[in-house]
Amino acid sequence: MKVGIYGAPFSGKTTVFKLLVGTDVNDEIGVAKVRDERVDFLSKMFNPKKTTYATIELVDLPGLSPELSRKDKNQILMKIQNVDAILWIIRAFEDESVPKYFDDASKEVQYLRDELLVRDLEIAESNVEKLKNAKRKLSTVEETQLKALEKCLVVLNDDKFVKLADLSDDEKKILNSFSFFTLLESVIVVNLDENAFRSHDYKGKEGVKKVAEENGFSMMEVCGKMEMEINDLEESERVEFLKDLGLTESGIQRLSKVLYSSLGLISFFTAGEDETKAWTIKRxxxxxxxxxxxxxxxxxxxxxxxxxxxxxxxxxxxxxxxxxxxxxxxxxxxxxxxxxxxxxxxxxx
Ligand SMILES: Nc1nc2c(ncn2[C@@H]2O[C@H](COP(=O)(O)OP(=O)(O)O)[C@@H](O)[C@H]2O)c(=O)[nH]1
Ligand SMILES: [Mg+2]
Structure with missing residues (x-):
């Protein structure tokens, strides 16, 4: 499973990426371990030579912003063409020392949504046109494609994600070749400062919630900088710190679970003396x-x-x-x- 990290510049994408894949990774692609207490438990019980957690592959993208050219934007978006889900990192932390691209989280999320819609609309329109203008009889596959694409156009023109179109499994399959971004699962992560994290309040919250609800995204809050700071602590100290914030697990632990479930994935385990392993499958x-x-x-x-x-x-x-x-x-x-x-x-x- 592959997940692309999407957002504006300076929203905390690389911070979240590093929290998930390890702070020593300086690449665009990394592998995150899905932390699972059940695997820890089994490993303790069976004492195997090897313990293997489920993993998620992550791609850290450059930020997308209004002043980029179409060509630059497309180059960035190309990198999420083959992912299974998009992880949006939305900035909702205040920090004078970090440049800011949008007035509030709501404007930021709307901008990011629109970029995906614009790109998918372009793809849908150009392909509908191509099929309609074909100077020959369409094949059965092409007929199905055209019908599915027209369904996509209806929702896209209504500023909604292709994911919400009334598509059969066959139609979804046939749309695969177009790599619609708005057909993918999305999880919105709001990156808060400690104050906002404690109060669960930030500028633009209603707007972010609205976009998430309209399109059926999961949504969660993390405090990227704080998590980075507690990342190096001893386990017991970290637990204390989280407890003080009213949490039983870190945002990153929660995030890997949210990602997992919003993709319809589950884990089953094999356990023995040689290896204890979590396997990822579709429900x-x-x-x-x-x-x-x-x-x-x-x-x-x-x-x-x-x-x-x-x-x-x-x-x-x-x-x-x-x-x-x-x-x-x-x-x-x-x-x-x-x-x-x-x-x-x-x-x-
Ligand atoms: N105050 C504050 N700064 C943060 C937070 N998350 C990230 N930053 C800082 O914002 C800057 C940009 O973060 P980065 O993760 O590189 O953002 P990216 O451009 O989206 O990849 C860095 O200096 C981070 O230390 C946060 O939650 N609070
Ligand atoms: Mg970055």
């Missing part, structure tokens, strides 16, 4: 399909899965107790994996 996959993520042989030769619910294992404390209480379930190939399933695949090839 709705069967055990057989999920087995294929581990190894193609496991899908091909799938017999059944032995499944333990994480919460049961945590509550009972050992696999022995799980078995004694009959809580290890056997699941066939068509059952659906749930978030937190600990899975052992029985197979034969």
């Amino acid at each position: 709705g996959l069967t055990f057989k399909e999920a087995a294929g993520k581990i190894h193609t042989d496991l899908e091909r030769g799938f017999i059944r899965a032995e499944v333990v619910k994480f919460e049961d294992l945590k509550r009972l404390g050992s696999m022995k107790e799980i078995k004694a209480n009959g809580l290890m379930k056997l699941e066939g190939k068509d059952s659906i994996v749930e978030d937190g399933d600990i899975v052992n695949v029985r197979f034969s090839v």
Whole structure:
């Protein structure tokens, strides 16, 4: 899974990027570990040689702003053409020493929304025109494309995201080649200073909420600078610091979870002496399909899965107790994996 970090200059994009992928990364692309207490718990219990968390690939983009040329903007936007989701970083911190591009967070989010709409509208219009002006009979695929594109135009002309168009799964698939940005999932992260973070209030909040609600985005608040400062603290000190702010986990921990769920992703686990690992899958996959993520042989030769619910294992404390209480379930190939399933695949090839 790949996520592009999108925003105006000086909004805190690189700060959030580094918080997610590690402060020593000086590249545009990095890999973020999805921090998951369940993996920590399993790792402690099974004491494996290796512990592997789920990951998200992140792309840190240059800032987009009104004074850039069309060409420069497109060059920036090109970099999010192949991502699965867009993470918007909106500035809502006050700091005289950091240049500011917009009067408030609402103006900033509206500008960023409009840039995506303009670009997608251009793509939709030019392709509709191309298909309509074709001096030949359209193929069935092209007919479907045209119909889907016209649906996109309707919502785009209403300043709404393509994501809100009434598209079938087939139509969505057929639109893939156009890489509409507004068809992607978006998560809006508002970067606040400590005062605003404590009061949950900042200039333009209503406007940001409105854009998020209209388009069905998840939204969350972080305090980038403060998180950077507590990033190097010992775990216990960090916990104290967060507690003082009324939090049980850092914004970055919450962020990786929000990203995960807004993309419709869940984790299942494999746990043993060699490795404890979180696997990322789309919600709705069967055990057989999920087995294929581990190894193609496991899908091909799938017999059944032995499944333990994480919460049961945590509550009972050992696999022995799980078995004694009959809580290890056997699941066939068509059952659906749930978030937190600990899975052992029985197979034969
Ligand atoms: N006061 C304050 N400064 C911040 C915050 N987040 C980022 N900055 C500062 O703003 C500047 C730009 O941040 P950066 O992450 O590079 O922004 P980018 O241009 O969006 O990548 C840097 O000097 C950061 O230290 C914040 O929450 N509060
Ligand atoms: Mg940057």
